Amino acid sequence: MRLASAGPFLFAHANSLNTGDAAKFRTGVCASYDRGQLMPWQSKILSTLCIALAACGCAAPTHVADKSDVETSSQSIAHINHTDRTNTKLVNGLSINQDTGEVFVNGNVALRQGFLEQLVCFKGTREHESLVVVNVAASHIHAALLAVGARAGHPGIWSRDKATVNDLKLEPPTGDIISVQVEYALDGVSHRCDLGEWIEDARHKDKFNSASFVFAGSHFEPDGRGGQRYTADVTGSTVGLVTFGDELIAYAQVIPDQAEISQPRWQANTARIPAQGSDVVLILKAVKP
Numbered sequence: 001m002r003l004a005s006a007g008p009f010l011f012a013h014a015n016s017l018n019t020g021d022a023a024k025f026r027t028g029v030c031a032s033y034d035r036g037q038l039m040p041w042q043s044k045i046l047s048t049l050c051i052a053l054a055a056c057g058c059a060a061p062t063h064v065a066d067k068s069d070v071e072t073s074s075q076s077i078a079h080i081n082h083t084d085r086t087n088t089k090l091v092n093g094l095s096i097n098q099d100t101g102e103v104f105v106n107g108n109v110a111l112r113q114g115f116l117e118q119l120v121c122f123k124g125t126r127e128h129e130s131l132v133v134v135n136v137a138a139s140h141i142h143a144a145l146l147a148v149g150a151r152a153g154h155p156g157i158w159s160r161d162k163a164t165v166n167d168l169k170l171e172p173p174t175g176d177i178i179s180v181q182v183e184y185a186l187d188g189v190s191h192r193c194d195l196g197e198w199i200e201d202a203r204h205k206d207k208f209n210s211a212s213f214v215f216a217g218s219h220f221e222p223d224g225r226g227g228q229r230y231t232a233d234v235t236g237s238t239v240g241l242v243t244f245g246d247e248l249i250a251y252a253q254v255i256p257d258q259a260e261i262s263q264p265r266w267q268a269n270t271a272r273i274p275a276q277g278s279d280v281v282l283i284l285k286a287v288k289p
Helices: 003-014 019-034 040-054 138-147 231-235
Strands: 088-091 094-097 102-109 118-122 132-134 157-160 168-171 177-186 189-194 199-201 213-215 220-222 228-230 237-240 249-251 266-268 279-287
Touching: 088 138, 094 138, 102 138, 132 279, 138 228, 138 231, 138 237, 138 279, 177 213, 220 231, 228 231, 231 237
Parallel strands: 118 132, 237 249
Antiparallel strands: 088 094, 094 102, 102 132, 102 279, 118 237, 157 168, 177 189, 177 279, 199 266, 213 249, 220 228
16 A cells, blocks of 8 residues: 555544544554655554454454465453453454554463563464464554554664674664563452563562563565565564564664573563463553653
């Protein structure tokens, strides 16, 4: 979908919501369009959100951000109490609250012990190195963050040039600071904490900085068929720790993804993490200065 045609399409689907939600939606996603602040690649993300809204919650995460003829299954979070929230459902497993500026993503505990390279991944990708697995495409979560007013930057990158004295070059990710929290039920009681509380230093020296995530926004890449696809939809990098350069939400410090350059340091804090497979809700929110 071209940027020029995205606005009317967004408004049309906003009108399918109830009066209150439609007004909030217009002031979120559509305001970004009206101000002319969206880059062409961001309009592709908004197109994905339109697809989700058009399907009234039946559209699905997919490895190709533009594709609409897909299916999904949502995770049940029935035992976690959300009665105090007024959320707008975008797709199965994904909702937003524009009053609080929060994005809610259903997921499950993927890992309780071992070193981490990702913190949240898409189903079927990096569960062996992630704390939480979700069944919502990164491009849909990107769209939801835009809808609550968050602004994307770019992923971090690193390079090594052995021909120079200072051979390691690090470029940190940019974007709005994002609070990453997780909600879960334990013994019938709902708990909410920073995802960083599930992470510990293997050397037991430093505490993980939970305030060090940014809305990097991943990027698009050729899909091999003449089009483009959202990279994090393919790689599963929803919330990253190590710097692969494809993260939707990135750790603000660049950590090269090669052990010989940066020794593994952060591991799962087993004592704080519920049983593997437990239902959780990932809660994302832009932290304004």
